[in-house]
Amino acid sequence: MSSSTSAPPRRSPADKHDARRNQLAESALKTLGEVGYARTSLREVAQNSEFSHGVVHYYFHDKLELILYSVRYYKAQCVTRYDGVVADSTSTEGLLDAFAAKLAETIREEAPMHRLWYDLRTQAMFEEPLREAVAVIDKTLEDMIWRVVSRYAELAGRAPVMASGPAYAVLDGLFQQSLLAHLSGSATALEELSVQVHALMPLLLTRD
């Protein structure tokens, strides 16, 4: 053990260590997105990296620790996804178009990560150890969506008719169905999602 932390060297103390952890996290995310939570094995994670299967246990105490670290690592980059939409929009129509387009885009380009998230959230219904982490991430997603809804209400000069929780829930319901349809080969799923979001959002505000 060194002086303060239990980190390896002194020159690049925990940086190298964290860099490897992030590297393994990305390999894990690749595997998780491909085969899902249950079928993800540490050996396949290592095989998706340049290391051997033993190294995972050197950087992570547990399989659970690896997976939670990986998902947190990914979701930390996602929660700002719609912040540009919120910042750049100057009209309700503009925000709606940009938001719907972004939703469709992220399904098109990051479907494996999204299905992984739903997988993890569902597994949390069965495995207690997952629940706290899932709840935290779900809350950040709820806040992310709420920033969009709030800005939308502001631009419309009206007020939301429901709290952030149910607003997130209904939008997430649409998103999830669209993701499943898209992954099932539907060619029109993303367009339909855009139409549905355009129809739903005004309902979340009071009448003028």
Place this chain on the structure above:
Amino acid sequence: MSSSTSAPPRRSPADKHDARRNQLAESALKTLGEVGYARTSLREVAQNSEFSHGVVHYYFHDKLELILYSVRYYKAQCVTRYDGVVADSTSTEGLLDAFAAKLAETIREEAPMHRLWYDLRTQAMFEEPLREAVAVIDKTLEDMIWRVVSRYAELAGRAPVMASGPAYAVLDGLFQQSLLAHLSGSATALEELSVQVHALMPLLLTRD
């Protein structure tokens, strides 16, 4: 092989066979609801029955066949869950109360089966063989919800503002969040669901 089908005896031809299949399906559902799709093993299914682990392969060709048979077996009984609500209601308020109460009741009493369904639907995002069966069941659930929404619109003298697909999606989003909260130990999740459903349903109809 007997005369026409490949069924076992002649007296009770396929009845005994189907009875055993249903019996095993119920044992499978118990296991699936407890530990989820991925962690369900044929040996544990058998252990939840009065038979040994080999018998599963006698009545089902595959693990997949057992699981799909079991889930279909269960969902066949669920699709009429809200039909009484639809039939008995004579006012919008009455239908809303009965519907919301039924939603909360089924979470309270059949949470394991519901999380199993979400598990399966999510796994369908990863495993192609599940998709068709999941799509069929999801459609029957969508129709079930649509009967409620249609009746609600009828009683209100208005028309729904969205198609059955998105209507099911948004209600399912609320339901799923409520289920997760309930399983995570929230004592108020079910009451909140009732409030949210009461708030959402009117938004699904045109203004008077």
Place this chain on the structure above:
DNA sequence: ACCTGTTCTTGACACCTGTCAAGACAAAAC
């Protein structure tokens, strides 16, 4: 009684899993 076909149990197979320990390797410290 015997025979026949169905039903169920037992045991095995090949494979995969998380975990971990023992040692190889390299790089830095002295």
Place this chain on the structure above:
DNA sequence: GTTTTGTCTTGACAGGTGTCAAGAACAGGT
């Protein structure tokens, strides 16, 4: 150069998995 330290590989462990075959147990018909 030698020692020490951190990094990584290899190989093994104990356990669990789906699948299936061989045979026991049981039924009913003759």
